[in-house]
Amino acid sequence: MSRLLELRGNGRLSTEHVRLAAGALGVSERTVWRWLAAPVPGPGMVPGVRLARADRFVVTDEVRALLGLWRGNVSGVQRVLAERAARRSPPGAVPSLTTLRRAIRRDLSAGERAGLAGGERAARKHDVFLARPRGWRNEVWEADHVQAPVLVEVEGTVRRPWVTWFVDCATNTIMGVAVTAGSPSRESVLAALRAAVLREEPFGPQGGLPEKVRVDRGKDFLSKTVAAAFGALVVEVEDLPAYTPHLKGTVEGLNRAVESMFLAALPGYVRQPRPGRRPGQLKAEGLLGFEDFTVRLLGWVEWWNAVHQPAPLAGKTPLQAWAADPTPLREVSPEELWTFTLEDDGRIRVISTRGVRFRRRDYVGPWMTGQTGTGVRVRFMPHHDHRIEVFDAGTGRYLGPAEVADEASAEQIAAVRTARAARARKLKRDLSAAQRERYAAVTGPGKPERLGAVSAAEAGAELASTDRAVLSRLALPDLIPPAAAPPTWRTPPSLAVRTRLPLPTGTPDADVLSVPGTASAPDAATTADSETTGEGEPR
16 A cells, blocks of 8 residues: 555556555455545555544543453443433533444454453463473472362361472473372471472482472462572572462463363362252262372372373373483482471570470480480471471581470370360351341332341340450459558548548547548547657657
8 A cells, every 4th residue: 555655646556556456455446446545644554454544433541441340341331431421511422332342352452352351360361471491300390289179088077188299390290299188388398399309219210409499479388498498408499470370381281280180080079060050069978088089199190200291292201201301410318308398496405304395395205315404406397296306506416306205195186176176166156146247128228227136134134244254354363352551551631531430439429531441530640649658769
């Protein structure tokens, strides 16, 4: 079109030129003549692009904001535009629903439309991401927690276990995995890290120390204990921005693969489609135990490493690709790894005749014989209160483990847990009852009306019980009421009150100024006048 406009400006435009341009652009000659009759465009017009009409409706910032407010509902946006145009003086032009939809499809990309309707995650599905180069083995690992969508029986209760693993980005090898029955913690990260680094059975043959580990702002991966372990092993931790799974696609792909390739076939899978309108209630007797689930998951991990052939590895299994890489490994002994992946509270303690005092408990070990008075430092695995590791405070030499001196029996621990669970259930019921409020339904504008009638007697009884409970918490069990003041004490006149005091037998009654529990004013004066004896000596 720019060439045709140039020819027209020089007076050399002919029908043959228009016919050639129409054939190249795939339009009719009449269309090309109509484009040439339109207003002359500005410089830099792209050939083959139709000229926009000056009166064509375009998507403005106002329309984009309304699309975000209405979550992509074009009909709602059109109604708001019509209402705003009707309030103007004079009334403005309103695009029809068809025109508005055509303009949105033309002016907004698929990613922008999805983002205005569903947010950033929906828009990300239409983005194009670059693939990182594969690199070499143990160059970069990626780590993550994932909650398995499978219900598992754990000591009589039903839970969804968590899986923590490290994956090698170059070979897709699962380096180490740890399974937790409850919520994961820094202890889960340290256990998976030890399994990933060690090459001995049952963890090998993959292993060694990585150069970098990618995490996504998980508090467990960024805790002081885990950071100290990575620092001692000279491993760089790359903290990725939150909610950016595309920046660690290797482990995110593994999270999706384990569900579709393994977890979906297990009993207790929570995302299984079920007939009916409501999801069916899974029965506890048909679920896997935690031990059985762990055995099956570790078996799948072994299959993934030794049998599965991911497409990027060109017919190799992850272990074959890992073993074929000639990159030298950085290894560490199990003893050093165990030391580096323990938490240190930083205090120096002394071995006494009762052992080592740690967190209000006494820990003892057979190696402590003859070590009384030695300064030591305690290292421990987070949340493992039954055992600690003791090191010499001066030399840092490992001395040995220590166990809890007076550990409760399994029956006592089970009874305590049962009592705690019952107390938690009762507290939950009480809080639910206290927060449950009901309001009357209304068919017109008005204030909310709270339901629930309470009689005056019921209200008085509940308030009285509340007051007694508060006063019982404030009362001191050893409170002794103050005794009466001795009769020799003087009372300030400002505190004196007129009262009738009982006088000794044989003394006529009289109204005197006094304070309860103190001597009367005349008695005080008499006492003051008789403070000296007849000989002038003080009493």
